[in-house]
Amino acid sequence: MSKRNIVIALQTLCLCLAIFMVSGCSGSGSAKNEDVIKVWHWMTDRQEAFEKLSKDYYDQTGVKVVFETYAPTDVYKNKITAAASGHLLPDIYNPQSDKKELASYINAGYIADLTEEMNTGWKDVFFEKSLIANSFEENNEWGVKPGIYGVPLDVSSLMIYYNKDLFKQAGLDPENPPKTWPEFIEAGKKLREAGIQPFVSGFGEAWLIGAFAASYQWSLFGKQGIIDTIDGKIPYNDERWLKIFKLFEEMRDNKMFASGIVTMVNKDAERTFATGRAAMTFNGSWGVNVYKSMNSTLNYGLMYPPSLPDAKYPLLVFGGDGSSMFVNAESPRKDKAIAFLKWFTQKEQQAYLAKETLNIPSNKESADDLPEILQEFSKSITKTFDNLPKLEAWQVTNYININLQSVIIGEKDPAKAVKEIQEEKLRQTKV
Structure with a gap:
């Protein structure tokens, strides 16, 4: 029996067992x-x-x-x-x-x-x-x-939680978190200089890194621009997509990411933030209950993902x-x-x-x-983002998220990443 047939047989057996267990x-x-x-x-x-x-x-x-x-x-x-x-x-x-x-x-x-x-x-x-x-x-x-x-x-939405005590320790105003991208990067530099990991999130989970990037997609493209991208009218190597990938590159170059972020599931990221090992985290509203259970004395606030000074559209967040x-x-x-x-x-x-x-x-x-x-x-x-009448092919979305992870760890530069995504988009269009 071939390796492929063995795998199929095992999958079928597992499914049958699962059905048996369910029927029980x-x-x-x-x-x-x-x-x-x-x-x-x-x-x-x-x-x-x-x-x-x-x-x-x-x-x-x-x-x-x-x-x-x-x-x-x-x-x-x-x-x-x-x-x-x-x-x-x-x-x-x-x-x-x-x-x-x-x-x-x-x-x-x-x-x-x-x-x-x-x-x-x-x-x-x-x-x-x-x-x-x-x-x-x-x-x-x-x-x-x-x-x-x-x-x-x-209902839920995703925002950035920040640790007020760690902000204060780094000389940042705990009641005035960064609102723009340049302020965000500067805050990251000060935190790193103080020996504090600036930013953590469960970016090992593709949907979460995609949700963070999506705020900037909406901000640079707007709703119609996103629909046009799905329809293939705007390519993924468009300069605005390149800019999004450069944001992650800038965070990487300024050592903002917590160690191991691209392999970290969200529960581990939540634990890292709750125990004071990172100053900021991108997470959903459910985190309020999670952090209470992990560290009831955690002193934190909320901020929106930092806005881009040159963005054409308002910054929105994942959720609803x-x-x-x-x-x-x-x-x-x-x-x-x-x-x-x-x-x-x-x-x-x-x-x-x-x-x-x-x-x-x-x-x-x-x-x-x-x-x-x-x-x-x-x-x-x-x-939060508006509802879209259609979705991008999951293969393309997966490529976006994987390439974002690759930029974070320095495997790819932004230009190569968006070029590959556009190539995958064209492949899926031909299927």
Whole structure:
């Protein structure tokens, strides 16, 4: 047997075992649990809060809801994939996928269309951007019927956290973080001179380095320029893309990056920042809860990614949506699952979740009583990227992120990096 056939056989065996393991659990078709709503999720930090709310719901309605956690993310995703293959998905879940993959779940009949229920007034409680992320527009490229398919539980955005004590130690004003790119580089120099690593993030995770770069793509190209790039009207070796890569080169040359940043997963980056081993980190609003659990005395503030003085468009940030839940269209308890999610996203329940888990609630009526740091994140939701009508091929996006990593470690210069990305774009266009 060839090596390739052995690999395929092993993958098939693993999938079969996974399906067997899933079927051993109480999936949506289990007769034993006809009155129990099953929810699968990956948010281990929220399990206790979820269980408290599920008990409240049972006391009020007599309907039992069970939350099951599967982490880390790859374990959770593998379980979802296996369950979908065996038609054993729970009543409520999230496939943890991009728009394209989400469309495949919808088109396969694994996710219910919630538009009718949302139009009863339910959708009015949510931040608009959280709904957009869970919706498909007319004539979308994946052939999904227009509508709302997901229920947002919270919203998020990504900003730069900075350690006020380390800023002060380096002679920087802890109440006046850098706002422009030149100020950002100068702050990095002072931190490095003081023996402090200036900047850390989980840039070993491709999406995170891409999210940081995307702020500058929006700032230099604008929305239409991004769409034109996806359409091939603007090449990736355009001088504006070259400028983006030079920003990372400038950070590298000024020794701003923490050691090992391009192989660092975000959890390690969070730990590095929480323990005072780096002064700044690019991370999401969920970090508020993470840093509290890692170091409750951490003294930090928030800043937007530094703006470019010569940028044509406003600087925006990655975010808008957060975690969402989807109802299994095959579930015999579909109506009960929808009723629970309606209750789960009302003001009182959302306020409780926000207080206990330190995440920004998707219910905009619940955002008024947030801690100050989360209120700052909440305000940034209006400055997140707009929804795009189409996405770049994942192969091209992957090339961008890998080449950004290569520039950071000095393997490639920016000119070579953007040239290779354009070559990959042309290859994908011909496929």
